[in-house]
Amino acid sequence: MFSYCVDPKTLEGLMWLSCYITTAKHMSFYYSFFVVMGLLSLAAPLAMAFGFAGATAARSSLKIVRAFGKGYLAMIRGIPDIVFFLFIPIALDQAFEYLRHKVLCSDVTEAVRQGNDFVVCAAAKLPLNTANEWVHDIYGFSLALLAFGFVFGAFAGNVLSGAMAAVPKAQIETGEAYGFSSSQIFRRILIPQMWIYALPGLSNLWMILIKATPLLFLLGIEDIVYWAKELGGIKTGVYEYPHPDWRAWYFGVLMIFYLSLTYLSQSVLDKLSTRLSKGQATMAGKAV
Amino acid sequence: MSSCLQTLSDYGLRSIGYGERLLPKADITLCEQFVLIGSGMIWNIYFAILALLFGFFFATVLALGKNSKLSLLNAPCRAFIFIFRGSPLFIQFFFAYDLFVLLPRLGVDIDLGFLVVTVETRWLTKAWLGALIVLFLNTSAYAGEIFYGALRAVPSQDLESADAFGFTGIKKFRRIIWPTMLRLAWPSYTNEAIFMFHATTLVFFTGFPAWQQKGDAIYYASYFADKTFNPFVPYPIVGFYFILLTLIIIGLFGLINRQLNKHLPTNERKKLKINKYNLIR
Numbered sequence: 001m002f003s004y005c006v007d008p009k010t011l012e013g014l015m016w017l018s019c020y021i022t023t024a025k026h027m028s029f030y031y032s033f034f035v036v037m038g039l040l041s042l043a044a045p046l047a048m049a050f051g052f053a054g055a056t057a058a059r060s061s062l063k064i065v066r067a068f069g070k071g072y073l074a075m076i077r078g079i080p081d082i083v084f085f086l087f088i089p090i091a092l093d094q095a096f097e098y099l100r101h102k103v104l105c106s107d108v109t110e111a112v113r114q115g116n117d118f119v120v121c122a123a124a125k126l127p128l129n130t131a132n133e134w135v136h137d138i139y140g141f142s143l144a145l146l147a148f149g150f151v152f153g154a155f156a157g158n159v160l161s162g163a164m165a166a167v168p169k170a171q172i173e174t175g176e177a178y179g180f181s182s183s184q185i186f187r188r189i190l191i192p193q194m195w196i197y198a199l200p201g202l203s204n205l206w207m208i209l210i211k212a213t214p215l216l217f218l219l220g221i222e223d224i225v226y227w228a229k230e231l232g233g234i235k236t237g238v239y240e241y242p243h244p245d246w247r248a249w250y251f252g253v254l255m256i257f258y259l260s261l262t263y264l265s266q267s268v269l270d271k272l273s274t275r276l277s278k279g280q281a282t283m284a285g286k287a288v
Numbered sequence: 289m290s291s292c293l294q295t296l297s298d299y300g301l302r303s304i305g306y307g308e309r310l311l312p313k314a315d316i317t318l319c320e321q322f323v324l325i326g327s328g329m330i331w332n333i334y335f336a337i338l339a340l341l342f343g344f345f346f347a348t349v350l351a352l353g354k355n356s357k358l359s360l361l362n363a364p365c366r367a368f369i370f371i372f373r374g375s376p377l378f379i380q381f382f383f384a385y386d387l388f389v390l391l392p393r394l395g396v397d398i399d400l401g402f403l404v405v406t407v408e409t410r411w412l413t414k415a416w417l418g419a420l421i422v423l424f425l426n427t428s429a430y431a432g433e434i435f436y437g438a439l440r441a442v443p444s445q446d447l448e449s450a451d452a453f454g455f456t457g458i459k460k461f462r463r464i465i466w467p468t469m470l471r472l473a474w475p476s477y478t479n480e481a482i483f484m485f486h487a488t489t490l491v492f493f494t495g496f497p498a499w500q501q502k503g504d505a506i507y508y509a510s511y512f513a514d515k516t517f518n519p520f521v522p523y524p525i526v527g528f529y530f531i532l533l534t535l536i537i538i539g540l541f542g543l544i545n546r547q548l549n550k551h552l553p554t555n556e557r558k559k560l561k562i563n564k565y566n567l568i569r
Contacts, residue, residue, distance in 0.1 A: 078531035080486035082493070086510055087523040094519070116314070118517045211376040218493055225382065232386070248386035255375045255383055262374040 008240050020241050029227035033257070035141075036213045036224060043148040043209060050153020055160035073161060076154035085215050088147040089140075093126065100124035144219040152209055159201030164190055166197040196276055203269040210261055214254075228254055292319040303327040303502050311501055311511065318521065321512050325525050328505035329533070334416075335488040335504075339423035340481055343431055346424070348466075350432030355439050365432070372429030377422075377487055378494060384422045385495025388412040415496040423491075427484050434480060438473035439465070471548040475560055478541040482534055505529060 004011070005019035020026070057069025076084075097120045098112055105121035112120055122128075127135045167190055175185040217225035232247030298308040300323055312320045353365030372380070388409075396407045411417045442465055450464040470477075492498045492507040503511075509522035516522075538560070545560040 075527075077482065078534040079527040080489045080506070080530055082486075082489045082506060083509075083523055083526050083530070086506070086513070087519050090513065090519040113518070116316075116516045116518075211378075214376050214378040217378075225379070228382070245386070245390065248383060248390055251379060251383035251386055254379050255371075258375040258379060259371065263370075 016241075023241065025227070025231060028222070029224070029231060032222060032224045032227050035221070036216070039141075039145065039148065039213055039216065040209065042145055043152060044206065046145065046149035047152035047156050047205075047209070050149050051156025051158075051160050054153060054157030055164060058157070058161050059164065069157075072154055073157045076151065076158070081151045081212070082215065082218070084151045085144075085147050085218060088150055089143040089219055092143055092146060094118060096126050097124050100126065140219070140221055144216055144221055147219070148209075148212070152205065152212075155205050155208070156202070159198055159205060160194070162201065163194040163198035167193045199273055199276060203265075203273070206265060206269070207262055210258065210265065224254055224257075292317075292323075295319050295323050299323045300327055301330075303330050303504070303508075305500065305502055309500075311508075313515065316512060316516055321508075321522050321525055324508045325505050325512075325522060326529060328503055328508045329529050331415075331491070331502075331504035332485060332488040333533070335420055335423055335491060336481075336485040338420055339427050339488075340484055342424050343427035343484075346428040347431035347435050350428060351435035351439050351469075354432065354436045369429045369432050369436075372426050373433060377426055378490055380422055380426060381419065381490060381494035381496065385413065385418060388418050413496075414499065415491055419491040419494075419496045423484070423487065426487070427480065430480050430483075431477060434473050434476045435469060437476075438469045441472050442468045467548065474541070474545050474548055475558075478538065478545075478560060481541065482537055485533055485537065486530070 002019060002022070004015065005022070008016065008019050011019060054069050054072045057065050058073055060066045060069060097118075101108070101112060101120040101124035104123045108121050110119070112118060127139045171189055171193060172185055175189045180188065214223070214225045216223040228250035229247060232245070232250035234245045235242045295317070296319075299312075299320065301307055302311075302324060304327075311324070350365050350369060353361045354369060356362050356365075391409045391412065393408070393410055398405045398407055412421070446464055446468055447460075450460050455464060489504065489506040492503045498507055501511075505526050509526045512522040513519045542560045545558075549557040
């Protein structure tokens, strides 16, 4: 990066450090922090959408929809989230390829599953073998994002359905007395009033989402954990910047990153909670 | 059926090193998947039970410390809880493992009188000890925060009556404060226990290596998913085992909850109901 970095073996002290932390690989490391932030900002709305759909389905008057919604919300309590993180990306990938295989290569008669192999025709591969590397990256990231949306959607669904149940019954009955239809009650009474009940759970969920982002590493994405392992490992003399095992230091940096992120979020959420409580008929509202 | 019994004897204890050495490679049957993943559950149960057991006591200490007026006690407890609740367990595992690897290899002889045990720092890099320590510290922090919240919610009348009856010090804590704190904290603590069991699945995906392919349930599940290229069998099996385990935990903690609420009049007894807003750690 700097002009004096041409021959790092001759450098010492701060000069060496300044060259070391600006190598191309370190730049990829810094860039991966943005990947984490990107995941957070995309996964949160996606999870809210999944959660809203799940919570609404769990209240549906149709039995089959209700069972489906309740099953979705209950499942996350029994099964560790990491199972879904490992399962959903492969399952989705295979489902997409299977569908494309059926549509694009209808002339191929051999079964897709042959013993321990999953064989689809070349045209059905996702992404195509000829695709650029960035297409592969985007595809992998999207699958991971869907897995996050699905898992955190189930968490959010639990919070939202709890909040919907917490809206005082009298409010709903008043709506009925005024002749509102059930969808009008849902849109005009239930939804606007549930947020204050949902806020504590949703703040909690945001913190958990932050703490779940390193799981990206398990999905084969070059995230901050990947780079911390890669950069921190022992570098022998053949490398430009030899150093002993520094992984503990790199993971220490990640600890500090996450601690500041959760600390910052907590203080913002506390402020938000105080503001939203203003004028509410709750203990917190009276205290303001 | 008989071949499945054979599989059970071959792989039933594979995760702790007994039975067949080689994992199944080709023609993997459903029975093999069920048995080996079930065998891996031994590790999940081992980690969770020991971490929860030790963590329970340390969490009580942390809660009392955080509630203390002495800043010498208060500050370290607050800091501990903040660090372990504020950072991902996933990173804690990596960080701890890499720290343990850096430790000098020492052995300390501990004389138990009838037998001398050599405690080695090398053990810390093994999952059975290193990961257990991380899980123990982690669950202590989460449970400590839960107990702290419950401690703050102990009704002041209870404390006043304790004073009126002349309870002081340890006796006041053990007879009055502690039971009420536990009763109030129990639903959240049940939730924490469930998530502790779920958190054990992270152990073999982080720094701690699975030595001689002795891993936990999800380690074997991902092994099978890799080998058969079919995720639709092993992962639902893990899911099945964990749902079973979760139901058992809820049952057991429900029984303890009944004990904790026994003295209350029937209409005030609280059923163990997991709060939907704060169901997550």
